[in-house]
Amino acid sequence: MRLIIATRGSKLALWQSNHIKSLLEDMGHEVELQIFKTKGDKILDTPLALIGGKGLFTKELEDAMLRGEAHLAVHSLKDVPTQLPQGLMLGAITKREVVNDAFLSEKYESIEDLPPNAVVGTTSLRRRMQLLHYRPDLQIKDLRGNVDTRIKKLKNGEFDAIILAYAGLKRLGFLESVRFVKPIDENLMIPAMGQAALGIECVPEVLEVVETLNDKKSQIETEIEREFVDTLQGGCQVPIGVRAQLLDNGDIITKAVIGMPDGSELLKDKIIGNVENYSDLGKELAQSMIENGAQEILKRAEEIAFAEHKR
Numbered sequence: 001m002r003l004i005i006a007t008r009g010s011k012l013a014l015w016q017s018n019h020i021k022s023l024l025e026d027m028g029h030e031v032e033l034q035i036f037k038t039k040g041d042k043i044l045d046t047p048l049a050l051i052g053g054k055g056l057f058t059k060e061l062e063d064a065m066l067r068g069e070a071h072l073a074v075h076s077l078k079d080v081p082t083q084l085p086q087g088l089m090l091g092a093i094t095k096r097e098v099v100n101d102a103f104l105s106e107k108y109e110s111i112e113d114l115p116p117n118a119v120v121g122t123t124s125l126r127r128r129m130q131l132l133h134y135r136p137d138l139q140i141k142d143l144r145g146n147v148d149t150r151i152k153k154l155k156n157g158e159f160d161a162i163i164l165a166y167a168g169l170k171r172l173g174f175l176e177s178v179r180f181v182k183p184i185d186e187n188l189m190i191p192a193m194g195q196a197a198l199g200i201e202c203v204p205e206v207l208e209v210v211e212t213l214n215d216k217k218s219q220i221e222t223e224i225e226r227e228f229v230d231t232l233q234g235g236c237q238v239p240i241g242v243r244a245q246l247l248d249n250g251d252i253i254t255k256a257v258i259g260m261p262d263g264s265e266l267l268k269d270k271i272i273g274n275v276e277n278y279s280d281l282g283k284e285l286a287q288s289m290i291e292n293g294a295q296e297i298l299k300r301a302e303e304i305a306f307a308e309h310k311r
């Protein structure tokens, strides 16, 4: 089959699209990339949480597929909103290895080694919240841009440390280029829904081809994570962390966190289920947290983020 992949132009997006391109070529297909700019690529000076709207990194690619200009798009699953436009589907979720966030520094070995008032770069409310909860003495400074830009800023000495997804660093071969790179314990920093997985969105005509790239374990875990976030009505730009882990014995442990971006309040919960019957785990965990005030906390978190930005 002749297939067109709609892709963003960032290094990470191109790596991911080329990775899927070569897997499809190995299966005998002819594959071409088409580059599109998304809103998230154009607005570089505003924290994503404040640009608003879902699908900042996906909409233009989806529009291209709906216009018939492309058959599929390879996304970082965590950037894909929980609800897809009509006519498109997630045909495959790829295997994830290290799901954790990573600590990166040229000077310090770990979060524990950071001195008081050390400057840490991240714009993610989820990362800021969990880091400040653990180390209220740290200073968090905004850091946006592509993965390569963010590493350049760390190397320029603007930050004592930064936080990025381990998976993205590994794909781009950056694990060796920074002096200290360390996965952060998931109990300290719960990742974002879908982190480390690629989500391949496609038109129905190519579903049969795309499906062959699906990893069942990754699909089950991320379905739970996405249902959790969907039930709470949050995108990837809100202070929500969730991680489902399917163990070899079939048990599934799902842990989640929501809270205030300044780390002053954190609500954590978990649910244990089994792969034989996992379809409602995400919803059940969300409902349990809603009973404990989750939505009220998320609403306050959003108000504070906007007020801070206006100042």
Ligand SMILES: NCc1[nH]cc(CCC(=O)O)c1CC(=O)O
Pocket (backbone or CB within 6 Å): 076, 077, 078, 079, 147, 163, 164, 165, 166, 167, 168, 194, 195, 196, 197, 198
């Ligand atoms: N929001 C940007 C984004 N989307 C996916 C990844 C990393 C790779 C992944 O989680 O699959 C990143 C960068 C980061 O958070 O460090």
